[in-house]
Each structure stands twice: as C-alpha cells, then as structure tokens.
Amino acid sequence: DLWAGELDFVETIIVQDVRNNSAWHHRFFVVFQSGIREGADYDHLNFRFAKQNISFAANNPSAWHYLRGILDINDIPYSRVEDFVRLYADTSDDAIRDVVDLENPVAIEFLADIHEKEGRILQATELWKSLADEHDTIRKKIREGLKSVKQ
Amino acid sequence: MASTSQLAIPLHVSYIKALGDNKDDLAYHLTAHLRMNAVYWGLTALCIMGHKEVLPREETIDFVMSCWDDEAGAFGAHPDHDAHLHSTLSAIQILLMHDALDRIDVPRVVKFILSLHQPSGVFAGDSFGETDTRFLYCAVSALSLLGQLHLLDGEAKERTVNYIVRCRNFDGGFGSVVGAESHAAQVFVCVAALAILDRLDVVDEETLGWWLCERQLPNGGLNGRPEKLEDVCYSFWVLSAMAILGKIPWIDADKLTAFILSAQDLEAGGIADRPGDMADVFHTLFGVAGLQDLDPVYCMPADLIEKRGLRKPWKALERRTE
Numbered sequence: 415d416l417w418a419g420e421l422d423f424v425e426t427i428i429v430q431d432v433r434n435n436s437a438w439h440h441r442f443f444v445v446f447q448s449g450i451r452e453g454a455d456y457d458h459l460n461f462r463f464a465k466q467n468i469s470f471a472a473n474n475p476s477a478w479h480y481l482r483g484i485l486d487i488n489d490i491p492y493s494r495v496e497d498f499v500r501l502y503a504d505t506s507d508d509a510i511r512d513v514v515d516l517e518n519p520v521a522i523e524f525l526a527d528i529h530e531k532e533g534r535i536l537q538a539t540e541l542w543k544s545l546a547d548e549h550d551t552i553r554k555k556i557r558e559g560l561k562s563v564k565q
Numbered sequence: 566m567a568s569t570s571q572l573a574i575p576l577h578v579s580y581i582k583a584l585g586d587n588k589d590d591l592a593y594h595l596t597a598h599l600r601m602n603a604v605y606w607g608l609t610a611l612c613i614m615g616h617k618e619v620l621p622r623e624e625t626i627d628f629v630m631s632c633w634d635d636e637a638g639a640f641g642a643h644p645d646h647d648a649h650l651h652s653t654l655s656a657i658q659i660l661l662m663h664d665a666l667d668r669i670d671v672p673r674v675v676k677f678i679l680s681l682h683q684p685s686g687v688f689a690g691d692s693f694g695e696t697d698t699r700f701l702y703c704a705v706s707a708l709s710l711l712g713q714l715h716l717l718d719g720e721a722k723e724r725t726v727n728y729i730v731r732c733r734n735f736d737g738g739f740g741s742v743v744g745a746e747s748h749a750a751q752v753f754v755c756v757a758a759l760a761i762l763d764r765l766d767v768v769d770e771e772t773l774g775w776w777l778c779e780r781q782l783p784n785g786g787l788n789g790r791p792e793k794l795e796d797v798c799y800s801f802w803v804l805s806a807m808a809i810l811g812k813i814p815w816i817d818a819d820k821l822t823a824f825i826l827s828a829q830d831l832e833a834g835g836i837a838d839r840p841g842d843m844a845d846v847f848h849t850l851f852g853v854a855g856l857q858d859l860d861p862v863y864c865m866p867a868d869l870i871e872k873r874g875l876r877k878p879w880k881a882l883e884r885r886t887e
Binding site: 433434435436439440442443446447448474475476479483486487551552553554555556 | 734735736740744745746747775778779781782783785790791792793814815816817820
C-alpha cells in the first residue's frame with residue numbers, strides 16, 4: 415500500500431519535466447526493483463511509456479537510458495526496438511527526416527549498439543565514426559579506442 | 566598578467582589566505598557548520614599549489630583541536646558543535662597534512678567511527694542517524710588514514726562492500742542510498758571506498774566508465790548526472806572515479822582543462838562552479854585538483870599518501886608542464 419500511488423506520482427513528475435533524471439530513475443526502481451508485480455501488460459506499458467516520452471523530447475538521455483534499462487533487465491535483445499530507434503537516428507533518409515529532424519547522438523549511439531549486437535560491425539563502426547567526427551566530438555577519444563578494440 | 570590559459574596560482578593562494586580574515590561577514594558565521602571542511606579544502610588546495618605555509622601550522626592545529634567533542638570522542642565542524650563523521654575525516658586530513666596526527670586520541674575516534682556502522686553496512690553521519698554512501702567513504706577513509714582499517718574486518722568489511730553493491734544502479738552508477746539515482750559524487754565515494762577496501766571487482770567498469778564519460782558536455786565541463794549543468798567540482802568527482810578505474814583517456818582532457826581555467830576569478834582569485842559565477846573555496850580545491858597532483862582516492866596531496874604507504878593503483882591526467 416506504501417507503493418499504491420507511487421507510479422502515478424512519478425508519472426506526474428515526468429509529465430511536468432520530461433528531462434527530470436531523478437524521476438526516470440525512480441520510475442525504473444518502482445517498476446523493476448521495488449518488488450511490486452503488475453499485470454501481463456507490464457512490459458508493453460513500459461515500452462510505450464518510454465517511446466511516447468522519447469517522441470516528446472527525442473534527445474533526452476534519461477528516457478533513452480530507461481529504454482535500455484527495460485531491455486537489459488528483461489534480457490530482451492536490442493533489435494526488438496530497431497525500427498523505433500532508426501526513426502530517430504537515421505538522418506540519411508529523407509522520408510524519415512520529414513518525421514524527425516533533430517540531430518540525435520543518443521539515438522545514433524543506440525542504433526550503433528544494435529548493429530554491434532546483431533554482428534553488423536561495419537555498420538556499427540560507421541555510426542561510431544560519425545559520432546566521433548560529427549555528432550558527439552567530445553567523446554572522440556573513447557570512440558577511437560573502442561573502434562580499435564572491436565575491429 | 567593572469568589569463569585563462571593557465572592556473573593563476575598566486576591569485577588563488579591569496580584568495581584562500583583572505584578567507585579567514587573576514588570574520589565580520591555574516592556569511593562567515595552562516596557557514597560555521599562546515600568550517601572544519603572549509604579549512605581542509607583550503608589547506609589541501611594550498612598544499613597542492615605548493616603554498617602550505619600560508620595557513621600557519623600552530624593556529625590551524627589549535628583550531629582543529631578546539632573542535633574536539635569530548636563527549637562523543639570525535640571532531641565537530643566548529644567549536645561547540647556536535648561530532649560528525651565528515652568533520653572528523655576533515656580534521657584527520659588537516660592534521661595529517663601538518664604532520665600532527667599524534668594529537669588525536671586514536672582509540673576514541675576509531676570507537677566513534679565504528680559506532681556509526683549500521684547493520685545494513687552503511688555508516689550514519691552522526692548520532693542523529695542520517696545514512697549516506699558519503700559517510701561510508703568518510704568512515705573508510707578516516708580509518709585508513711589513521712592506519713586502523715584492519716579494525717573493519719571480516720563480516721564488517723563484507724557488510725560494507727555489500728551495501729555499496731546494493732547501491733549499484735542499472736546504469737552502472739551509484740546513489741546515496743539503496744535505490745537512489747546515480748550521481749557523480751556518490752559514484753566517487755563508492756568507487757574510492759571500494760579502492761581503499763581493495764574491492765573494485767564489484768564495479769561494472771565498462772558501463773560505469775561510459776556513464777562517467779557521458780558527463781562531459783560539448784563545452785568541456787563535466788556534469789553530475791544526465792541533463793544537468795556542468796560544474797567545476799565534477800572535475801574532481803568524475804575525473805577521480807575515472808582515474809581509479811583507469812579510464813582517464815576517455816575524457817577530453819584539453820577541453821576539461823580549458824573549462825576549469827575559464828572558471829577562475831582573475832580579479833579576486835578563487836575558482837567558481839562555472840565561468841561567471843562567484844568563487845568559493847570548495848570549487849577552488851576541486852578545480853585545482855583537476856590540474857595538480859592530488860591523490861584521487863583520498864583527495865589529499867599525492868606525495869603524502871604515497872609516503873604513508875596508502876597509494877592505490879590509479880592513473881591520473883597527464884600533467885602539462887608549464
């Protein structure tokens with residue numbers, strides 16, 4: 415009963431400020447780590463929640479971390495959300511750019527990780543290179559280190 | 566002529582020296598509750614800038630001893646203030662820097678520290694019971710600096726490490742208590758405590774290393790968690806954690822250095838949390854710490870820690886020769 419209103423509470427906070435990292439963390443804790451069980455629609459609701467909030471603020475790291483968290487803790491392959499991530503990461507496609515035109519290093523990173531997990535190392539490396547050279551230059555050094563390890 | 570391309574050491578030294586002079590300022594009295602900590606921040610900064618003599622030894626030691634809470638057997642932050650783990654650690658650190666550890670009643674202090682150890686493994690800050698991984702670090706560091714870490718043994722040590730493990734979040738980071746959000750300062754205290762306890766094996770180095778390097782913003786500064794502003798003190802919390810994990814090359818050091826230097830107050834001295842804000846002694850220490858020889862585990866002059874035989878394996882930023 416202590417937890418009864420907790421999910422509603424944390425959703426209210428996220429609605430007020432979608433970038434509130436504390437709220438996203440707390441939601442993850444409440445849903446996955448507090449020992450509360452929900453109905454069969456559990457995972458579906460969480461995916462939907464994450465995706466909706468990503469659509470409000472596409473470059474919000476907190477929401478993307480949360481999405482990763484859902485996949486990790488339930489052992490779901492990242493490829494499950496590939497089509498969704500591609501929408502936000504693939505700036506080469508004109509049709510996609512009509513939907514989402516925001517430069518999005520967080521999504522590109524996610525897509526690169528999906529490629530890597532599916533064994534498409536060449537495509538992953540291309541994306542890491544684009545991050546190092548263009549979209550996320552502040553982390554150029556670590557990416558160059560990672561590139562040489564994975565090739 | 567001071568510029569933002571180098572550390573204006575003489576200016577910062579005189580800034581710290583002047584801090585104790587303004588006893589008529591209301592701000593001086595409003596900060597009485599952290600006076601011991603402030604002296605530690607100031608003295609450490611002076612030491613690593615090579616000007617320890619600016620805070621007179623006897624006067625400083627007298628101040629520390631005047632904060633002894635004889636009822637509790639430990640140090641408060643100010644004369645007549647209740648003893649607290651944090652101010653006790655600062656007192657130990659100050660006396661160590663002045664080679665005056667012999668002034669401490671070690672058995673009583675150790676008793677105080679161990680009395681704050683909770684069944685869950687965390688430490689409370691004082692008899693009022695607030696628990697936080699920061700206090701866990703204070704306890705472990707204090708015992709280690711006093712050469713008494715062996716008294717936290719077997720089951721007690723295991724309990725302490727397990728608490729930290731339970732604070733580990735899905736992003737690899739650590740929070741202030743179990744279930745709390747990952748935060749760079751808590752990451753530092755947990756990682757440094759694990760380093761002192763030789764239990765870095767419980768850290769997911771890849772995931773945490775990545776989370777830490779994501780703290781760097783395009784302007785070169787570091788923040789404490791996602792979507793927050795850059796702040797000079799994270800140059801210490803984040804950078805030290807990365808040094809301990811051996812992941813320093815993952816940070817863009819040049820941009821970070823440029824950011825720290827741009828937060829200097831080139832008129833009155835001192836360093837602020839970000840360019841344009843007011844300087845304070847806390848950010849002065851942690852800004853300077855990003856650039857000079859500080860031991861990242863104990864946040865003390867590196868040579869002093871080395872001499873005491875407490876140096877752990879860590880790799881710091883390559884120092885620029887100026």
